[in-house]
Amino acid sequence: MGTYRELKRAAKKSFKRHYWLYVAACLIAAFIGSEFVLSLNAIKTDFSLPENEIFGRTGGVFAKIVNGVTSGTIVGALKSGVLQIVGKQSVVDNIFVVSSMVAYIFMWLFIQNVYKVSMRRIFLEGRIYSEIRYQRFLYIIRVKKWIRTAWNMLVLSVFQLMWLFTVIGPVIIRYSYYLVPYILAENPEISARRAMILSKKMMNGHKWRCFLFELSFLGWDILGLATGGIAAVLFVNPYKIAAFSEVYAQLRTKAIEKHVVFSEYLKDEYLFNICDAYKLNGAYADIIRLEEHSLSDSNDEIYGIKGKIVDFLGISILSYEKEKEYEAVQVHRIRIDLYKSIIAGNEYPDRLSIFPEKEKRQMGETLHYMRHYSIWSIVLLFFTFAVIGWTWEVLLHIVQYGSYVNRGMLHGPWLPIYGAGGVMILTVLSRFRKKPLQEFIWAIVLCGVVEYATSYVSELIHGIRWWDYQGFFLNINGRICAEGLLVFGIGGIVIVYVVAPLLDNQFRKIRHRIIVPLCIGLIIIFAADMVYSSKVPNTGAGITSQAETSGQVSVAIRN
Numbered sequence: 124m125g126t127y128r129e130l131k132r133a134a135k136k137s138f139k140r141h142y143w144l145y146v147a148a149c150l151i152a153a154f155i156g157s158e159f160v161l162s163l164n165a166i167k168t169d170f171s172l173p174e175n176e177i178f179g180r181t182g183g184v185f186a187k188i189v190n191g192v193t194s195g196t197i198v199g200a201l202k203s204g205v206l207q208i209v210g211k212q213s214v215v216d217n218i219f220v221v222s223s224m225v226a227y228i229f230m231w232l233f234i235q236n237v238y239k240v241s242m243r244r245i246f247l248e249g250r251i252y253s254e255i256r257y258q259r260f261l262y263i264i265r266v267k268k269w270i271r272t273a274w275n276m277l278v279l280s281v282f283q284l285m286w287l288f289t290v291i292g293p294v295i296i297r298y299s300y301y302l303v304p305y306i307l308a309e310n311p312e313i314s315a316r317r318a319m320i321l322s323k324k325m326m327n328g329h330k331w332r333c334f335l336f337e338l339s340f341l342g343w344d345i346l347g348l349a350t351g352g353i354a355a356v357l358f359v360n361p362y363k364i365a366a367f368s369e370v371y372a373q374l375r376t377k378a379i380e381k382h383v384v385f386s387e388y389l390k391d392e393y394l395f396n397i398c399d400a401y402k403l404n405g406a407y408a409d410i411i412r413l414e415e416h417s418l419s420d421s422n423d424e425i426y427g428i429k430g431k432i433v434d435f436l437g438i439s440i441l442s443y444e445k446e447k448e449y450e451a452v453q454v455h456r457i458r459i460d461l462y463k464s465i466i467a468g469n470e471y472p473d474r475l476s477i478f479p480e481k482e483k484r485q486m487g488e489t490l491h492y493m494r495h496y497s498i499w500s501i502v503l504l505f506f507t508f509a510v511i512g513w514t515w516e517v518l519l520h521i522v523q524y525g526s527y528v529n530r531g532m533l534h535g536p537w538l539p540i541y542g543a544g545g546v547m548i549l550t551v552l553s554r555f556r557k558k559p560l561q562e563f564i565w566a567i568v569l570c571g572v573v574e575y576a577t578s579y580v581s582e583l584i585h586g587i588r589w590w591d592y593q594g595f596f597l598n599i600n601g602r603i604c605a606e607g608l609l610v611f612g613i614g615g616i617v618i619v620y621v622v623a624p625l626l627d628n629q630f631r632k633i634r635h636r637i638i639v640p641l642c643i644g645l646i647i648i649f650a651a652d653m654v655y656s657s658k659v660p661n662t663g664a665g666i667t668s669q670a671e672t673s674g675q676v677s678v679a680i681r682n
Contacts (some may be wrong), residue, residue, distance in 0.1 A: 127335075130369045130370060130373075131366055133250075134365035134366035135365075137250050137368070138362055141249045141255060143246070143560060144249070145365065146291075146357060148246070149356070150609070151238070152242055155235055155238060156188040156230075156614075157236070158242075159355065159356075161355075162355040232273050236273060236277065237269060237273050237278070240272050240304050241260055241308070241581045243304045243307075243308035243364070244259065244308040245260065246365055247305065247308055247309065247368055247371070247395075248471050250368055251394070251397060252471055253469045254464055254470045257559045257620065258468070261621075263311055265496075266476075268311035268312065271312070275303075275311075275315035276307070276315075277315075278475075279300060279303050279318075280314070283296055295330070297600070298334060299321050299326055300319055300323065302325055303324040306388070306389070309375075309389060310388045313388045318388075320537060321378070324378065324383045324385070324386075325378045325383060326374070336366075337363075340359070340362075346359065372395060375389050391478070394530065397468045398475055400466075400468070403466050403468070405468065407462050407466050407474065410458070416442075437570075438498065438501060444515065456493075457491065480511045491624065492619055492623075492624055493557070496623070499630065499639060500627050502642040502645065503641075503642060503645075504542075504546060504549065504626060504630075504636070506537065506649070507544035507626060508541045508544070509538055509539050511541065512537070512541025513530060513537050515541075516530035516531070517530055532585075532656055532661050533661060534656055535649065544569070544573055545618050545623075547569055548570075548618060548619060549618065549619060550564050551569060552566060558615060562616060562619060563612050563613075564612070566611060566616065567608045567612040570608060570615065571603050571611075574607070575599070575603050575605055578603075579602065587649060590602075592607065638679060
C-alpha cells in the first residue's frame with residue numbers, strides 16, 4: 124500500500140476530474156439510505172427557523188429508511204409489520220402492510236445494497252477514464268448480475284451481523300471484508316464466499332494501515348459535522364471513496380503479483396489500464412466504418428411551426444415514417460458519439476469487458492431517449508406516473524404509520540402532480556436530453572416550481588394544505604424541501620432515460636382504435652374526479668390533519 128499522501132493525491136486527481144458525478148453518486152447513496160446517511164442528519168431542528176427550515180431535518184422518507192441491517196432498521200420494520208398484521212382485523216390493511224414490508228425489504232436488498240457496488244464501479248472507472256456516462260450506474264443491471272450481486276451483499280451482511288455479537292469481531296471483520304464491494308464491482312460473477320476470502324487475504328497485513336488511513340480523515344469528518352453535513356456532501360464523502368478506490372487498486376495489484384487465492388477473479392484489465400489503440404480499433408471496427416459513412420444525407424431537421432413544436436416539446440405530430448427516420452438518425456448519432464469517445468480512450472470499453480455488452484446493444488437502442496412522444500403516449504404516461512406516485516405515497520404512509528389511506532386531494536387512485544411533473548420533464552425539458560446533468564438540475568427546478576405552486580394554489584382555493592415539509596432538510600415554507608426535490612430530480616432522470624422510453628415502446632404496440640378510446644375514457648373519468656373533488660375534496664386522517672388557526676385551516680402531514 125502506498126503512502127497516505129500518494130493515495131490522497133491520486134484520489135484528489137480523480138475527484139477533481141469527476142467532481143459533480145462523484146458528489147451526485149454519494150448524495151444519492153445518502154438519500155436512499157445506502158451510505159453516508161449521517162451527512163443528511165448532521166443538523167437537527169435546534170437550528171431551524173419557525174417558518175422556513177434551512178438545515179434542520181427531522182422528517183423525511185429516507186430518514187426512515189436508512190442504515191440497513193446493521194442499524195436494526197429492517198428488523199424493526201419486520202417487527203412493526205408483524206404487529207400490524209396481528210393487531211388488525213381488516214384484510215385490506217393486512218394486505219397493504221405486508222406489501223409495504225415486501226417493498227421495504229426489496230429496497231434494502233436490491234437497491235441500497237446493490238448501489239454500494241454500483242457506486243464503487245463508478246469510482247473505479249473514474250480513476251482511469253476522463254468520461255463516465257450516466258448509464259454506468261446501471262452496469263450491474265446491464266451485465267445481468269443484479270440478482271447475484273444482491274445475494275452476495277446479503278451474505279456479506281449476514282456474516283457482518285453474526286460477528287457483531289463478538290468482542291473484537293466488528294472491527295476486525297469491518298476491515299477484513301472492506302474490499303468486497305470493490306471486488307464485486309470489478310467481477311460481479313464471483314461468489315460471496317470467494318469474494319470475502321479474497322478480501323480477507325488482500326487485507327492481511329493491511330488492516331491496521333487501513334484503519335490509520337481512515338483515521339487520517341477524522342479532521343475532514345469533524346468539518347463535515349461542523350458544517351451541518353454540507354462539507355461532507357460536497358467534499359468529504361466522495362473524497363474518501365475515491366481514496367479507498369486507490370487503496371483497492373494497489374492491494375489488487377499486489378494480490379495478483381503474489382497469486383493470492385482467488386486473485387484470478389481480478390481480471391478486468393481495462394478497469395485499471397487504458398487499452399491500446401490497435402486493440403480498440405479492432406474491437407470497434409464496425410463503429411469506425413459507421414463513422415466513415417457520413418450522416419450528411421440524413422435530414423432530421425423539421426421546419427416551420429410544426430418543427431418548432433416538435434423541437435421544443437418533443438411531442439410527435441409527424442407521420443409514423445418520418446418519426447422512424449428521425450429516431451434512426453438520433454440513435455446513429457448517439458452511438459457514434461459514444462464509441463468515438465471509447466475509441467479515443469476516454470471511456471471504459473464495454474466490448475473488451477469480462478462481461479461484454481455487445482449483444483445487449485439492441486435492447487439499449489430500444490431505450491433511446493432522443494425520441495418524440497405521441498399525444499396518446501403522453502396521456503398514458505401522465506396516468507402511469509400519477510398512479511405510480513399515488514402507490515408510492517400510499518406505501519410510504521403504510522411504512523411510517525401502518526395504515527392505508529387514499530392519499531392526495533382527489534378520490535381516484537392517482538396523484539396528478541406526479542403525472543404532470545413527469546410529462547413536463549419529458550416535454551418542457553426535452554432540449555436538455557443530450558446533457559443529463561443539465562436535465563437533472565432543470566428537473567429539480569421545474570418540479571420545485573410545480574410543487575410549490577400546487578401547494579400555494581390548493582391552499583388558496585380550499586384553505587387546506589395537503590402536505591407540509593416543516594422540519595425537513597432545506598424546506599421553503601413547508602411547501603418544498605431539498606429531499607423531495609432531489610427525489611424528483613433522480614426520478615426525472617430515470618423517467619427520461621429509462622422508464623418513458625420503455626413504456627413508449629409498449630404504448631406504440633397498442634392499435635390506434637384501442638389507444639384513442641382508452642385515453643379519452645381516462646380523461647373523462649379524471650375530469651369527473653377533478654370536478655367532484657373540487658366540491659368534496661379528499662380529506663381525513665393521514666390525508667389532512669386539520670386545525671383551526673385564525674380562521675384558516677392549517678394542515679401538517681408527512682411528519
